[in-house]
Amino acid sequence: MPKPPAPDELDAIAVELYALPPAEFTAARNARAAASDRPLGARVKKLPKPAVAAWAVSLLGREGQLGDALELASALREAQDDLDAAELSRLSGQRRALVAALSKQAAALAGERGVAVGAAAREDVEKTINAAVMDAAAAAAVMTGRLVRPLEATGFESVDLTDALGGSAPDGSAAPPPPSRDDLAERRARKEAEKAAREAERAESEAERELSRIEGRLGKARERADLLHERLEDLRDEVARFERDSADAEAEVKRIDEERSEAASVARAASKKAEAAREALEERGGR
Template sequence: MSQDEVDEVAAELYALPPTAFTAARNARAAAVGGDVGSRIKALRKPTVSAWTVDLLAREGDLGEALDLAAALREAQDDLDAAELARLSGQRRQLVAALTAQAVSLAEAAGVTVSAAARDDVHKTLNAAVLDAAAAAAVRTARMVRPLEATGFGTVDAAGLADVVGGSLPGVEVDPPRDDLAQRRARRAAEKAAREADRAANDAARDEAKLAERRDRARHKLDHVRERLDDLRRDIARLEADEAAAAATLTELEDRLGAAASTARAAAARAEDARRSLTELS
C-alpha cells in the first residue's frame, strides 16, 4: 500500500465522527496488518475543532478563502497598505462566515462544537487564509488538531506534519516570481490607466469650466462695448448741444451788450430832455 493509499484510508477515517474514529482506525489497521497497518494505527484521533474544519474542507467551499489568502500574501509582499486593509476586512468577514458554516455542518452531523472548539475552528481557518502552508494542510481534510497564525507566513510548513493525519502535500508558499511580476505589472498598468483617466476627466472638467468663464467674459465684453458705443453717441450729441448752446450764449451776450449800450444812450437823452424842460419852466 502506497502513501497515497494510506492517505485515502486516512481521509475515510477522518470523515467519521470523532467518537467513531478510534474503533474504525484500529479495525482497519488490524485488517491490513504489517507495516502499513502500523502506519494506519499511528493515525491520531482528531479534536472536535480539527474534525469540524475537515468537514468544512470536504463539504463546504473554501475556494474563496484560499483565493483571498493568495491576494493577501501578494498585498503584503507588495507593501500595498490600502489593498491590505481592504482585503483584511474581507478576511475577517469571510473567516467568521466560514466558521459559522463549519459549526453548522458539524451540528447537522450530530457533533456538538463547544465555544472553545469554535474558537479553534476560527483560528485554524484564519491561519489557512494567512498562510499558504496552513491552507495546504486544511485542504487535505485530514487535520488532527487546530492551527493558529499570528501574522503572515508564521506557520512553518515543516512543522505541520503533526497536525495532519497522513502525508502533507508540498506547499508553494509564494507564487512564482514571474507570475508575481506579471500581476504587479498588470496592477501598475491598471493603476496608471485609472490615474490617466482621472487626469483626463479632471482636465476635461477644467476645460469646460474655463470655456464657460470665457463665454461669460465675452458676453460681458460685448455688453460693455455696446454701452460704450451708446455712451460715445450720447457724448457726441451732448458735445454738439454744448457747442450750439455756447454759440447761442455768445450771441445773446453780444446782443445784450449792444442793448445795454442803447439803453444807456436813450436814458442819457431822456435825462437831457428833462433838464431842458426844467430850465424852460
C-alpha cells in the same frame, strides 16, 4: 503477495468515514473494514479517529466558506514574497477577520450535527484554518476532507503535516519550492509597474479635475468679459450722444450770446435816444 489497495480507493472510503460525526467514526470504520477485502480492510482499520477540531474544519471545507480563506492565502503569500508591507498589513487584517468568522461558522455547522466544539477545540479550529491560509500544503491537506488532527502555522515555516491525514497525502501536500530570484524580480517589477500605473492614473484623474475646474473658471470669465464689453459699447454710444448734445448746447449758447450782444447794442442805442429826448424836453420846459 497481495497487491496493496489503491490510494484512491482508501481515500474515498476515508472521506466518507470522516464526514461522520466523530462519535460515530469508530463503529463505522470497523464495519467498513470488516466488509472490505483483507488488504483494504487492514488499511481502513488503521484510519485514526479525527479530533473534533480537525473534523469541524473538514466539515467547513465541505459545506462552509473555507474556499474564501484559501483564495486570500494566495494573495497573502505573494505579498510576503514581494515584501509589500502595506499589502501584507491589509491582507493580514483580512485574514484574521476571515479566520475568526470561519471558525465561528465551523462551530455552528458542527452544532447543527450535534457536535459541541469547546473552547480548546475552537482555538484549534482557528489555528488550523489559519495554517491553511498561510501554507499551500496545509490548504491542500485540509481540503481533502480527511484531516485527523489540528494544524498550526509558526511564523513563515512550513506547517508540519506529519500524521495529519487519514489516507494518502495529497499531491499539493509538499511545500512548494521557494520562488527563484528571477521570479521575485519579475514580481517586484510587476508590483512597481502596477504602482506606477496607479499613480499615473491618479495624476491623470487629478489633472483632468483641475482642467475641468479651470475650464469652468474660464467660461465664467469669458461671460463676464462679454457682458462688460457689451456695457462698454453701450457706454461709448451714450458718451457719443452726450458729446453731440454738448456740442449742440454749446452752439445754442453761442447763438443766444450773439443775440444777447445784438439786443444789448440795440438797447444802448435806444437808451441814448431816450436820454437825448428827455434832455430836449427839459430844455423846452425851461423856456
